[in-house]
Amino acid sequence: MFSLKVGDCLNDLDSLMVSDVPIVDCAAPHDLEVFDDFQVTDASWNPVALGNEADDGCTSRFAAFIGTSYDNSSLDVTSYKPTAMSWASGDRLISCMVGDSSAKTVGTLHGSAR
Numbered sequence: 001m002f003s004l005k006v007g008d009c010l011n012d013l014d015s016l017m018v019s020d021v022p023i024v025d026c027a028a029p030h031d032l033e034v035f036d037d038f039q040v041t042d043a044s045w046n047p048v049a050l051g052n053e054a055d056d057g058c059t060s061r062f063a064a065f066i067g068t069s070y071d072n073s074s075l076d077v078t079s080y081k082p083t084a085m086s087w088a089s090g091d092r093l094i095s096c097m098v099g100d101s102s103a104k105t106v107g108t109l110h111g112s113a114r
Contacts, residue, residue: 004080004095008034009105021080029104032078032097035065040094045087050094054079058096066098067113074114076101 004010009026010033024030038057042049058077062070070077075098082091098109 003091003093004034004037004097006034006037007108010034010097011104026108027106029106030099031104032099033105033109034095035098035110036061036096037093038096039092040082041092045082045084047081047084050081054081054094054096057094061096062098065110067111075099075109075112 004021004023007026008023009028009030010021010023011031026033036058038061040050040053042053055077058079059070062073062077066073066075078097078099080095080097082093099105100109100114
């Protein structure tokens with residue numbers, strides 16, 4: 001099972017499948033950076049519950065990485081969540097990603113307080 005790693009940078013988030021996401025060097029312009037991940041413990045796959053857990057979990061982890069709260073930030077948070085197919089294979093990982101929707105980022109956003 002393929003998964004993103006904290007510190008990975010990526011472009012073209014058009015795919016629903018993590019295995020299709022193009023990982024790029026963070027020193028190059030990129031759309032998103034994986035800043036955290038966590039396992040979910042839900043008993044069954046529920047896309048609404050996973051979406052809520054991803055939103056809550058990623059925004060609560062945001063300040064520790066960026067240096068300011070999500071509510072005070074100009075950055076956006078998104079996530080990769082298990083699909084029904086990956087869930088059936090044991091995938092329980094939510095990957096939290098941060099990016100600037102107005103421009104590509106060069107380098108890490110860690111500690112940027114943006």
